[in-house]
Amino acid sequence: AQRVTQPEKLLSVFKGAPVELKCNYSYSGSPELFWYVQYSRQRLQLLLRHISRESIKGFTADLNKGETSFHLKKPFAQEEDSAMYYCALSRGAGTALIFGKGTTLSVSS
């Protein structure tokens, strides 16, 4: 069965500390993986997709097919990074995204 697991409900770090939000997936095919971010009471916004291999707002994520992981990383957290982060898997165009349960990132000074 297809599944996305985000093991941490809440991750609290201090400003300037490194951040790693974990995401593991279960899928027999070749998935496309995404990270979405939701700032307080706002809509979900696409942050990263694995095929683009780009860095957005200092965040990066690498797909590790051997470990079936797609962890989100940032070397130096900022207070404005505080938000809910969702990892999501797509089985292809015209299909629904499968979301993890989300991780709340709280960055304090």
Place this chain on the structure above:
Amino acid sequence: NAGVTQTPKFQVLKTGQSMTLQCAQDMNHEYMSWYRQDPGMGLRLIHYSVGAGITDQGEVPNGYNVSRSTTEDFPLRLLSAAPSQTSVYFCASSPSGRVEQYFGPGTRLTVT
């Protein structure tokens, strides 16, 4: 482009009432979907549509109906509201042949 729009932003219903949550997009996207967001549950798919006239059920369809008469609009109907349907509802769309989805601002629904 306005993107994906949803109305209303907030709604309070009494148990047993019915209502329709509106979703529209002006990007000519073929794929549209409805999710509900609950604390600790992430986003769960309610219904989706791959084009006008075509709809299908998602993970949690009970108590909801949808129709897709035009490419632009994808309304979600609550037939007889229950407290378990208290949630934040998000509509999303995706262009044909693409996998990334674009989300609306959400509707916060409370059923008392």
